[in-house]
Amino acid sequence: MEKLILEAIENKQLIEFYYRNLLRIAEPHIYGVTNGIRQVLGYQTGGQSSNGRLPDWRRFDLNQMSRLAILAQTFPGRRPVPSGKHSSWDSRIAIVD
Numbered sequence: 001m002e003k004l005i006l007e008a009i010e011n012k013q014l015i016e017f018y019y020r021n022l023l024r025i026a027e028p029h030i031y032g033v034t035n036g037i038r039q040v041l042g043y044q045t046g047g048q049s050s051n052g053r054l055p056d057w058r059r060f061d062l063n064q065m066s067r068l069a070i071l072a073q074t075f076p077g078r079r080p081v082p083s084g085k086h087s088s089w090d091s092r093i094a095i096v097d
Contacts, residue, residue, distance in 0.1 A: 009028050022050065025046035027042055029078070032094075037061055040059070041058075
């Protein structure tokens, strides 16, 4: 799964996956580690959401993601963040250009 996330970030492609039993479609922007947990920061553009607000920024724990697939659809790259900065990371493995 890590290889697919890295490929999607490199090629700026949307990913589709299940998270907490809900289908998600997102732009993967950062793959990194926080508090020892590998996570993807994504801009969720489609699928389902437990709180109903889409599109929106979300962090997804890698160990809770399943059935990950890279979609043919691309996205232009970085998006402005409402706060002006992304939340903190222990380490960043990959980030979108």
